[in-house]
Amino acid sequence: MGIHISTARDAGGNSGGRHSLGNSALVGNVLKLLERTEYRRCETGEDLEAIYRLRYKAYRPHGFVTDSNARMVKDSLDELPNSHCFGIFIDNRLVATVRLHQIDRENPHGPVTKGFGDVMMPMIEQGASCINPSMFAADPELNKDYRVLPYVALRLVIVGYSWFRSTYCACLIRQEHTAFYRRIFGAREMAPPRSYPPISIPLMLYGGVCAKEFGPIVTRFPFFLSTRAEQKMLFAPREPGATTPLTVLPTAKYQLNAA
Numbered sequence: 001m002g003i004h005i006s007t008a009r010d011a012g013g014n015s016g017g018r019h020s021l022g023n024s025a026l027v028g029n030v031l032k033l034l035e036r037t038e039y040r041r042c043e044t045g046e047d048l049e050a051i052y053r054l055r056y057k058a059y060r061p062h063g064f065v066t067d068s069n070a071r072m073v074k075d076s077l078d079e080l081p082n083s084h085c086f087g088i089f090i091d092n093r094l095v096a097t098v099r100l101h102q103i104d105r106e107n108p109h110g111p112v113t114k115g116f117g118d119v120m121m122p123m124i125e126q127g128a129s130c131i132n133p134s135m136f137a138a139d140p141e142l143n144k145d146y147r148v149l150p151y152v153a154l155r156l157v158i159v160g161y162s163w164f165r166s167t168y169c170a171c172l173i174r175q176e177h178t179a180f181y182r183r184i185f186g187a188r189e190m191a192p193p194r195s196y197p198p199i200s201i202p203l204m205l206y207g208g209v210c211a212k213e214f215g216p217i218v219t220r221f222p223f224f225l226s227t228r229a230e231q232k233m234l235f236a237p238r239e240p241g242a243t244t245p246l247t248v249l250p251t252a253k254y255q256l257n258a259a
Helices: 025-034 045-064 113-115 117-125 149-164 175-185 210-220 228-235 253-259
Strands: 037-041 083-090 095-103 130-137 168-173 190-198 201-210
Touching: 025 083, 025 149, 025 253, 045 095, 045 175, 083 149, 083 253, 095 113, 095 149, 095 253, 113 117, 113 190, 113 201, 117 130, 130 149, 149 175, 149 210, 149 228, 168 175, 168 190, 168 210, 175 190, 175 201, 175 210, 201 210
Parallel strands: 130 168
Antiparallel strands: 037 083, 083 095, 095 130, 168 201, 190 201
């Protein structure tokens, strides 16, 4: 998966420009839900445990993970310095989570390099970088009430790309999700399915070049827009002695109003 934001200003800063909304009900519904949404950087034990429990709650009924007394899903990749775990809150309630790794020479570890290192590492070793979303999970009790929730959660992929300027976006997905990732992120199959513990089903490697794919996608789906301030609050390293905002509000509507 990859995204480049072709706007009046460079995507690394505030995204602007003109965008074709048309009569898209999808765009309108996502923008409305974003008005009730907050993103939270989950970096402490309590926040992370809530994320791990939500993963288990979402995955276990489908048999994607085995039964666990702890009722949590986590792995060693959660603890890496290039790991960014997020909670998505709607009306102050945790409804979804997604994890992002920014992979490069200095931080070469992440789900796609763990599961498909023979495909990804040659590109990383040549100086490319990759933003790698994983562990997307939505509360099964609420998912049906928020049918556009995947767009709200995976918007963080585009916000992350805008901050890091990643070369590639790649992820491990199930077969039944390929159409969604092709449509929304311009992703293509990079390798056939492989096993990927602790997930109990084979996963495929899907991805693409950011600079090629993301511009038309953001024009089509302008809820992916973000300001530089939002990008910084979500992804910038903590400065010594500084406090990270507990929650971050999406800024897509402000970028649309400024276009």
